[in-house]
Amino acid sequence: MQHPLGVILAGGLATRMGGGDKGLLSLGGETLLGRVIGRLEPQVAALALNANGDSGRFAGLGLPVLADSVAGYAGPLAGVLAGLDWAAAQGAESIVTAAADTPFFPEDLVPRLLLAGEGMAHPLVLAATREGGRLNRHPTFGLWPVALRDDLRAALEGGLRKVVLWTDGHGGRVAEFPTAPFDPFFNVNTPEDLAEAERLAG
Incomplete structure (x- = not known):
């Protein structure tokens, strides 16, 4: 299997942070987005950003900016579809x-996502962590096959918004990640979260 392309999902409305682009918030002297790019770029063949509105605000990043093709802020799956369409144009098999x-x-x-998807005709894998006995899937972190993009488009046009409903329908797997010393999928939704991220970054 080819090396996947990477897509950073920044299409949300950031309402709990008061709107605007969460990714442009500063954390330890670097933007959140800068930190995400620094982690994902070495792991993928090429990188793009899924974001809506004026793409010029991300011009300094030097990345292709992909807008949702499904109207009305349809959630993470719309960003995944935008990424799959971009990857298809590059001749890639997955993102x-x-x-x-x-x-x-x-x-x-x-x-680890690739390893979990081995043997699948169209590898489809979500990252997950375990809390107590409960498995938590992280729907914005996944391996997605270009081969299923038209199926995803049809599902979105039919009103589907819940990531796991779609992945489960295609026999999606999970790749489980450890949560020590803290949950690596901790995300910044509120000013309190940003303060906690500063503590963790320090």
């Missing part, structure tokens, strides 16, 4: 997504 507000995700995210 790996990461959220723009999750600065500590694993530096071995991509190899």
